[in-house]
Amino acid sequence: MRSVEEHAKIVSDLLSPSPSVNVSLHDAAGLVLAHDLIAPIDLPPFPNSAMDGYAVRAADLPSFPITLPVSQDIPAGRQDTGPLTPGTAARIMTGAPMPDGADTIVQVEKTDGGTETVRIDDAPPAGIHVRTRGEDVRTGAVVLHAGAVIAGPQIGVAAALGFAELPVRRPLEVLVLSTGTELVTPGQPLGPGQIYESNSYMLAASVTAAGAHARIAHFVADDVDAFNSALSAASTGVDLIVTSGGVSAGAYEVVKDALTGRGVEFAKVAMQPGMPQGAGHFHGIPMVTLPGNPVSSYVSFEVFLRPAIRAAMGYEQLTRPALRLPLSQPIDSPAGKRQFRRGVLDAANGTVAPWGGPGSHLLSWLAGADAMIVVEAGVTHLDAGAPVEVWLLG
Incomplete structure (x- = not known):
């Protein structure tokens, strides 16, 4: 059987780095910056007040208290601020431009708040509460480096520098398709021998959580011609095709029957769950075929597809955060296979x-898990207290 690492590399090698595109600030959250962001202006772009109060010259405050005439009002956004007349004070608001000649901001709390004249009872040293031009960012500085994941603070500084768009790595377009004659769309009545289709919804949500865009194609019956027709019709413009089901060793394995020898290689991987896997190309489009049992499908996505998708989109954090924690209960594992077991954390202990x-059909237990326990292939039993690798699924 193929090792987990060998199959992971095969899947990863299918995907090329996604190209750079410009998107609006509104659409950039969660994406990866494709190029360094260079500041086109100073930030702040002009000296301004960090407090509501009065702009004065320190030389005009020989002692306290002192009363000065108020020569002008300077609200934030004023564009015609004149120089400060010596021996006067300018009433100023937070963010408003400093008048030429002023070097001190007196907080309004240290005054009587006057509008014609102002009594100043105390003042900080010169320069305190004054934001100087470029003290945050200088023109030409690298503000954000390529590879940064865009979130609120990154969008904030980009907007403050005047950027309406950001160059990001384009999210992959991923087509998700489930196969099986027995599948019924949720919300429709079930007939004898039928089950509701869940894998495409689960995998599409996982694709979205990984940072890519998911499309769900209607599942197809176990018929090779129907499968090829549906896949050809749905795969236009996608970067990756992901299927679930139809890859095992039994009869009516439609994915395996349709694609063997036609661009997709099928193999057994030394893992539980998720042993039957496939990877290759469909009409030049990267394609990964996952097993149909729900837990097998989800585990396979986490092990192979999540890292590959995120690597192609430029993320540095490819896999789930991992810890080594002691088991609170003993666990058995099959010989020769790496086992991925659903787990729950006990934070207190x-x-x-x-x-x-x-069992790879126990979907409700997967929904209740917040961790995945990884038992290496050479281990068949672990006692309580033994340390294990744990992937955090939260």
């Missing part, structure tokens, strides 16, 4: 426990 059995 700093331990992790297996959650539900290893």
